[in-house]
Amino acid sequence: MYNGLKEYIHFLEEKGELRRITEFVDPVLEIACATDIESKKAYGGKALLFENTGTSYPVLTNMMGSEARICYALGVDSLDGVGTRIDQLFDLVLGGKHGLRDKLKMLPLIKQAAKWKPRRHKGHAPCQDAVQYTAQLSQIPILKCWPQDGGRFITLPLVNTISPVTGVRNVGMYRMQVLDDATTGMHWHMHKTGAKHLSECTHRLPVAVCLGGDPVYSYAATAPLPEGIDEYMLAGFLRGKPVELVKCFTQDLMVPADCDFVLEGYVQKSEEKFMEGPFGDHTGFYSLEDLYPKFHVTCITHRFDAIYPATVVGIPPMEDKYIQEATEKIFLSPIKLAIAPEIEDLFLPEEGVGHNFAIAKIRKQYEGQAFKVAHALWGAGQMMFNKFLLVVDEDIDIRDREAVFGTICRNVDVTRDLLFSRGPLDVLDHAAPTTGFGSKLCIDATRKATVFSDRKLERVVRVLYDNDEKDASRSRKLWLLGANCDPLRDGRVGDHLILDARSKRGMPGFNRPWPDILAHNPEMVERMTELLKE
Numbered sequence: 248m249y250n251g252l253k254e255y256i257h258f259l260e261e262k263g264e265l266r267r268i269t270e271f272v273d274p275v276l277e278i279a280c281a282t283d284i285e286s287k288k289a290y291g292g293k294a295l296l297f298e299n300t301g302t303s304y305p306v307l308t309n310m311m312g313s314e315a316r317i318c319y320a321l322g323v324d325s326l327d328g329v330g331t332r333i334d335q336l337f338d339l340v341l342g343g344k345h346g347l348r349d350k351l352k353m354l355p356l357i358k359q360a361a362k363w364k365p366r367r368h369k370g371h372a373p374c375q376d377a378v379q380y381t382a383q384l385s386q387i388p389i390l391k392c393w394p395q396d397g398g399r400f401i402t403l404p405l406v407n408t409i410s411p412v413t414g415v416r417n418v419g420m421y422r423m424q425v426l427d428d429a430t431t432g433m434h435w436h437m438h439k440t441g442a443k444h445l446s447e448c449t450h451r452l453p454v455a456v457c458l459g460g461d462p463v464y465s466y467a468a469t470a471p472l473p474e475g476i477d478e479y480m481l482a483g484f485l486r487g488k489p490v491e492l493v494k495c496f497t498q499d500l501m502v503p504a505d506c507d508f509v510l511e512g513y514v515q516k517s518e519e520k521f522m523e524g525p526f527g528d529h530t531g532f533y534s535l536e537d538l539y540p541k542f543h544v545t546c547i548t549h550r551f552d553a554i555y556p557a558t559v560v561g562i563p564p565m566e567d568k569y570i571q572e573a574t575e576k577i578f579l580s581p582i583k584l585a586i587a588p589e590i591e592d593l594f595l596p597e598e599g600v601g602h603n604f605a606i607a608k609i610r611k612q613y614e615g616q617a618f619k620v621a622h623a624l625w626g627a628g629q630m631m632f633n634k635f636l637l638v639v640d641e642d643i644d645i646r647d648r649e650a651v652f653g654t655i656c657r658n659v660d661v662t663r664d665l666l667f668s669r670g671p672l673d674v675l676d677h678a679a680p681t682t683g684f685g686s687k688l689c690i691d692a693t694r695k696a697t698v699f700s701d702r703k704l705e706r707v708v709r710v711l712y713d714n715d716e717k718d719a720s721r722s723r724k725l726w727l728l729g730a731n732c733d734p735l736r737d738g739r740v741g742d743h744l745i746l747d748a749r750s751k752r753g754m755p756g757f758n759r760p761w762p763d764i765l766a767h768n769p770e771m772v773e774r775m776t777e778l779l780k781e
Contacts, residue, residue: 411444423542453513625668
């Protein structure tokens with residue numbers, strides 16, 4: 248649908264979804280500050296194109312940061328109904344079990360499947376208009392997003408690797424800290440497929456990092472796909488046409504021909520890791536320094552009219568909110584069918600930054616079913632990182648906060664309806680007692696025989712906050728609860744549930760570093776606010 252970012256930008260401009268900024272804005276802090284301000288406006292603000300960056304290339308931010316723009320990026324009028332088509336794609340590729348009637352229904356889909364599979368691009372590829380065998384990353388307007396960041400970070404990369412064992416491709420999105428003109432970090436968490444591919448190789452893992460191109464690639468790289476589903480197959484499925492790939496010059500990898508930039512290179516398995524970070528992360532806090540591998544750039548290619556894409560993350564709401572909402576709607580159905588068919592709907596509030604909070608609506612048939620659903624979800628893919636899970640009945644609107652609070656007040660007995668557990672957490676969870684491992688809490692707010700009428704929420708759950716946050720908004724307090732609380736360590740059950748959402752810095756027995764909340768210099772915020780008014 249879009250032959251590179253330039254076409255997508257023109258489309259957004261026609262729809263009134265883009266602002267061009269011609270005044271010089273520095274890629275070091277200023278672009279991120281302006282983006283942070285814009286993304287917190289009503290309905291996600293506008294996409295921002297910074298045309299004067301001190302380099303030869305403009306910078307595009309917030310490109311999927313609204314409900315309209317995420318739909319434009321995916322090429323759909325609305326996200327409703329896409330999930331059903333995704334179910335069919337999974338069944339077709341993964342070989343779901345069907346009767347003869349179901350197989351006959353799949354025939355039209357099988358005929359279309361050839362249109363979705365990636366294919367080789369014929370002729371010259373735009374992403375290879377210019378070739379630079381001596382890498383110079385300093386020529387690209389890579390952002391430094393927050394004051395305490397360890398440097399500039401590539402934040403919207405499509406990291407292409409192939410499993411040395413299976414030959415299956417993966418396209419993931421992992422931040423990359425720039426170390427010098429030809430070296431970056433590769434932020435592969437232990438749970439990620441890229442890290443798995445590195446562990447499978449014996450010497451050196453070829454890597455190709457794409458930037459830009461059709462925006463559907465950026466979404467596909469974040470999608471929770473089961474193994475066996477190629478991200479470019481998903482992109483082709485959403486577009487209704489195949490992604491055209493071209494071979495890299497210095498690595499044995501194929502990349503989309505319409506990308507804006509391609510960084511070819513490798514990760515050396517035996518090389519000593521370096522201390523990466525800090526980085527202002529989607530949690531709203533700085534993620535702490537840790538050891539990660541290095542990525543060595545062997546070649547940079549780009550379009551003549553290349554545009555550098557970036558995303559800025561931080562205290563919600565930001566662009567990732569809308570990407571997450573799309574994922575909820577598109578991939579809910581596979582979760583229901585494969586894990587817990589009684590789930591009617593699943594909602595991840597933006598304050599949970601992707602996984603700290605989840606609300607599940609179920610068709611309840613028996614007591615204890617809420618806890619059965621909790622165990623199922625906590626064992627499923629990225630849901631293993633969930634920390635607080637609330638389960639309600641099927642007649643509750645889980646996106647209506649007052650309705651949700653009301654059902655907690657009426658239906659929850661803290662001596663009966665709480666399930667504490669332990670399991671994996673996101674390695675970015677700074678409140679966990681151990682990196683990547685901590686506790687979880689499920690609250691069963693479904694109807695029981697006893698109903699507590701006219702009860703206040705504070706009589707069920709009480710949350711403790713630091714003194715300087717006591718007058719904060721309800722949304723900010725909810726975000727702090729998800730970020731700062733380990734349910735088992737920081738929860739106490741008596742007449743009601745008490746949860747401690749205060750800073751644990753200096754707390755006896757807590758030996759991990761405690762990160763700062765993200766914030767820009769007030770003078771810069773004022774200056775960027777005035778710039779956006781103009």
